[in-house]
Every structure is written in C-alpha cells, then in structure tokens.
Amino acid sequence: xxxxxxxxxxxxxxxxxxxxxxxxxxxxxxxxxxxxxxxxxxxxxxxxxxxxxxxxxxxxxxxxxxxxxxxxxxxxxxxxxxxxxxxxxxxxxxxxxxxxxxxxxxxxxxxxxxxxxxxxxxxxxxxxxxxxxxxxxxxxxxxxxxxxxxxxxxxxxxxxxxxxxxxxxxxxxxxxxxxxxxxxxxxxxxxxxxxxxxxxxxxxxxxxxxxxxxxxxxxxxxxxxxxxxxxxxxxxxxxxxxxxxxxxx
Amino acid sequence: xxxxxxxxxxxxxxxxxxxxxxxxxxxxxxxxxxxxxxxxxxxxxxxxxxxxxxxxxxxxxxxxxxxxxxxxxxxxxxxxxxxxxxxxxxxxxxxxxxxxxxxxxxxxxxxxxxxxxxxxxxxxxxxxxxxxxxxxxxxxxxxxxxxxxxxxxxxxxxxxxxxxxxxxxxxxxxxxxxxxxxxxxxxxxxxxxxxxxxxxxxxxxxxxxxxxxxxxxxxxxxxxxxxxxxxxxxxxxxxxxxxxxxxxx
Numbered sequence: 001x002x003x004x005x006x007x008x009x010x011x012x013x014x015x016x017x018x019x020x021x022x023x024x025x026x027x028x029x030x031x032x033x034x035x036x037x038x039x040x041x042x043x044x045x046x047x048x049x050x051x052x053x054x055x056x057x058x059x060x061x062x063x064x065x066x067x068x069x070x071x072x073x074x075x076x077x078x079x080x081x082x083x084x085x086x087x088x089x090x091x092x093x094x095x096x097x098x099x100x101x102x103x104x105x106x107x108x109x110x111x112x113x114x115x116x117x118x119x120x121x122x123x124x125x126x127x128x129x130x131x132x133x134x135x136x137x138x139x140x141x142x143x144x145x146x147x148x149x150x151x152x153x154x155x156x157x158x159x160x161x162x163x164x165x166x167x168x169x170x171x172x173x174x175x176x177x178x179x180x181x182x183x184x185x186x187x188x189x190x191x192x193x194x195x196x197x198x199x200x201x202x203x204x205x206x207x208x209x210x211x212x213x214x215x216x217x218x219x220x221x222x223x224x225x226x227x228x229x230x231x232x233x234x235x236x237x238x239x240x241x242x243x244x245x246x247x248x249x
Numbered sequence: 250x251x252x253x254x255x256x257x258x259x260x261x262x263x264x265x266x267x268x269x270x271x272x273x274x275x276x277x278x279x280x281x282x283x284x285x286x287x288x289x290x291x292x293x294x295x296x297x298x299x300x301x302x303x304x305x306x307x308x309x310x311x312x313x314x315x316x317x318x319x320x321x322x323x324x325x326x327x328x329x330x331x332x333x334x335x336x337x338x339x340x341x342x343x344x345x346x347x348x349x350x351x352x353x354x355x356x357x358x359x360x361x362x363x364x365x366x367x368x369x370x371x372x373x374x375x376x377x378x379x380x381x382x383x384x385x386x387x388x389x390x391x392x393x394x395x396x397x398x399x400x401x402x403x404x405x406x407x408x409x410x411x412x413x414x415x416x417x418x419x420x421x422x423x424x425x426x427x428x429x430x431x432x433x434x435x436x437x438x439x440x441x442x443x444x445x446x447x448x449x450x451x452x453x454x455x456x457x458x459x460x461x462x463x464x465x466x467x468x469x470x471x472x473x474x475x476x477x478x479x480x481x482x483x484x485x486x487x488x489x490x491x492x493x494x495x496x497x498x
Contacts, residue, residue: 027377067355101374101437106316109367110359117422118358125350154403154425154498157432158486159439173366175424176403180425183406184418187368188350190408237407249498 001140001231003031003088005081006213009064009123010093011036011056014206018217019090020047022225024054033080037062037093040115049112064093064119070126085133087140088228091120092147096208100167103185109170118176120146121181128189135193142233144189146182148198148239149175151194155248179239179249186237199224202242250389252280252337258372261293261340263455264396268339269296271474273303282329286322286342288310298497301404303412310352311443313342313368319375325422327379337388340369340398344458346496348418348470365423369395370430377436377438386393390480393438395431397447397488398424401407404497428498444485448473451491464491 006023010016020036038044041059051057060129062073077086097112099105104190124131124144135142151168152157152175179198186196203213204220220242227233227244240245255272259265269285269473281339285291290308296396298327307329311322346361348354373380373393384391399405400417401424434455435445452462453469469491476482476493 101370101434104361104370106367106371109370110363113362113366113426114355114359117362117426118355120348120356121353121358121418152429154429154432154488157429157436159436167433167437169370169430172433173429176429177362177366177422177426179400179408180401180403180422181418183403184416184421185350187406187408188416 002029003140003181004084004134005033005086005137006031006088006090007035007037007077007086007127008092009037009062010039012038012040012047014203015088015217016092016202017046018055018204018221019092021050022218022221023090024050024057028054028056032056033058035060035077035080035241039063047237057242062093062123065115066125067122069124072195074126075131076182077127081130083133084132084137085135086127086142087134087138088143089124090145091123093119096168098168099170099171103167104170109173112170112174113177114138116171117177117181118234120178124185128192131189132192141195141235142193143195143197143228143235144185145208145228146178146196147197148178148182148200149248150200152179152198152200152239152243153247153249154175163194174219183237189234198239199228199236200239200241200247207228251278251385252389253331253333253387254282254284254335255337255339256284256286256326256335257339257341258311258374259295261287261289261454264450264453264469265339265341266295267453267470268341269306270299271467271470273306276378277303277305281305282307284309286325288312288368294354311342311372313372314364316371319371323375323379326376330379331409332382333386334384335376335379335391336383336387337392337394337439338373338376339394340372342368344377345395345417345420347417348358351360354418358422360425361419362426365420366426366430368421369427370434371464373434380443381441390444390484391442392446392477392484393434393445394477395427395445397427397449397498398433399449399490401425401428401447401449402496403444403489431488432486438475440475443464445486446484448477449488449490449496
C-alpha cells in the first residue's frame, strides 16, 4: 500500500536520520513525500547528500521549541503534501539531559520535559488538519509515532531490570510523561481515525546511545519500519519496542 | 511505635490539611513534631486554628517553587526536629491545570510538571540530610510519600477504564512523571534506608476534586495513614491507592 507523505522531526542525525534513510531505500513510489526536519538544515550534511539522491526527500527547517515558527512550518508542509494531507508524523526530535537525583536542577528537568513531552503534543496539534485530511482519504493508516524509550517504563525502573537504577531522572521523567501524553492523544484522536503509538528504538549506536550500544541505526530503523508499515498490526495506544513487542508501562 | 517528625507540604487545605488533622488526632506522643507548610501561613486560617489546639503542630512557610527560599526552610525544619532528623516527608503540594489536547499551552504543561513532578524531587533532596539523620537513629520507618493520583496511571488511561478519556493531559503527564521520579528516588535512596512511595488519595471532595467526589477528606486521610503507619507493609517503590491496593503503572 503506498503512503502519500511522512514527516520525521529531528532527522539530521541518529535514529531520525536512520528512519529517513530506510524510507528512502523503499521503492521510489512507496512514499511520495518524505519530509525530514532539522533545526539547522544548512548544517545537515548527511541529509542534504541523501536528498540529492532521492527526489521524494525534502528537508524543512524546524526547531520544535520555536513555537512562533509553527505557522510557517505548517504552511511549508501543507504546500508539499497538498490536499491528500499527511499520513505519518514521526515525532523523533528529543534530547537527553544526563542528570540524576543528586544533580538535576529544575531548569534541566523542565528542559528535558519540554523537548521530549511537550513539543510532540504541539507539533501533532499543529499538523492535525493535515493528518485529518489523510485519515479521510488515504487507504494507508494515518498515524503519529512518538519516539519513546524503554527508560520511559516505570515498571522497568527497578534494580532488577536491565534498565534499572542508572539515573537519568530528567530523561526518564520526560519520556514517561511523553507516554502519558501519547496515551491521551491515542484516545482523543481515535475519533478522527488517527492512530498514536510510542516506539522504543532500542539501544542504538548514536551520539545519544554511545559507541557500546547493541544496535546499529540501520538495524533499529528497519525493524521499527517493518511493523509500522504492517497495516495488520494494531498500534493505537501501544508502547512497543523496535522489534514490535509491548513494553510494560 | 512513635514517630519523631513529619513534614506535610501544601497543608493549608484539601488532602494536605486532612492528613495533618488526622495526625493531630493521634495520641499526642505518637508524633512529636508535625510540620505543616503553607505558601501563605498568614491566610491559613484552618491550620492556625488547629495549631492553637495541638502543641505538636508547627506551621512553616514554604512555596515549593521558590527554590531560593529552600535554605531558610531547611534551617527552620532542622531547628525544629533537631538531631533526630525527619521521619516522614509527605510531598502533597500540587496543582491541577485543567487543560486537554486541544487547549494545553507549553507554559501550562510546564507549570503543571514543575509543581507536581519537579518540586517533590527538590524538596526531598533539600531535606535529605534530615531524612538520613532519622534513618540511622529512629526505629520507625523513614519515608518519603509523594501524593500521586490514579490519573498518573498510563495503563488506566484508556477508554474502558473509569479514569479514561477525560482529558487533563497536563495533570496526567505531570503525575506520570512524578511516579517515574519517585521510582528513581526509591532506588537511589534505598542505600540510606529511606523508603519512597506514591499514594493516590482517591477522588476526594476538595477544591480540586469537586463536590461530587466519592470520598470525604477524612475518609481519604484516615485510610492512607492506616497503611503508612503500618510498619509491616512494604511501601518502597510502590504506587498505592488510599486503601493500600497497588495501582497499575
């Protein structure tokens, strides 16, 4: 089933870039418009090189915290996708403020929360008219995918879990909040037939994950896309690992 | 088992006041020092009246968002509790910003998050030296109780649950973040033998809960205290309803 259009935020590097790269590797008519956002497109060298090779990849500037720029962003996306609207929104832009109980300041807690939990809500609401256009016309599922983390799991934040007791209190709190925001969105948007899921990309060798992580960017991106593209898999309101298995809240 | 000292934040009304009232109703030697904080002690009429009747109740000024005032607050609490330190810290101060997916602004999301998820961390860290003093000396359990909500539950945020689909996205996200912060604290502070739990007070007839809520303040407070006072009940890292049952994350 062909997909009209996809937006991926924070696509200049890491998981976001990996997802865009894999989307570009699909058959050229699989996704008509892949819109990759970057805070500083002029510095997004990898992304620009990829776009020079793929006509369906368009780079658009977006700083997710710059709410005053959202009108302009909306207009740009709208002029690209046109009347068929937006099929997928992948809220990938995120940060990790590496602080723990002993060190976290209120400003750091808020910074991590705003980028990771608030901006996905704001970007989604801004693009909602385009998502609604898609949901009423396109056969392929219309969906919002919020890139979460297994560190969002409150159940797994315990000393015996593999993800337990390693600090990152600001990041964890921001991603748990994102999961809750996502669940509310999955309820609120179901009336428009828009699905909302949370996906943990795995521990990936990115700037954030570090060189010792277990997965390459490509391994993570291909596995996530395999179930996101699978229209038979129920995604709405789910918190899924890169391999498609559910993670406890 | 007698308790040396308890701090309850946001104790001028609602659940906080109810907890203080019930603590005052215990035998006079059960808790030596009940420290009730209020943003504006001069306006806390109920609390002042109660304090006039109970020698072990002391009102101390605290605006949990006024981080610059924390040194002064610490010194006041320290001078009251002395070398035996602080047995219980009940982080009760909280707000509900009544916004949903359609209406929430970034500022409202952040305001709800800061008060409900960040300040409990900051107050706990500030009072940690006094909690450590207690943990090494007092027989009664040393514990931090973070007042949460069943609206914090991500699992229960679904259309079929009784708490489902009623919006409050900012409040829900802030309380889910608080649960995650609490879980991290329950791990980080276990080395000091300080227990950390999250407690849902029930739907209570307060300014926040409204007149149609199912529980009186007294019913909620007495039930919460019955298990918080029960030294045989395991509390560390748990998310419990007012009746002592666990709530899914």
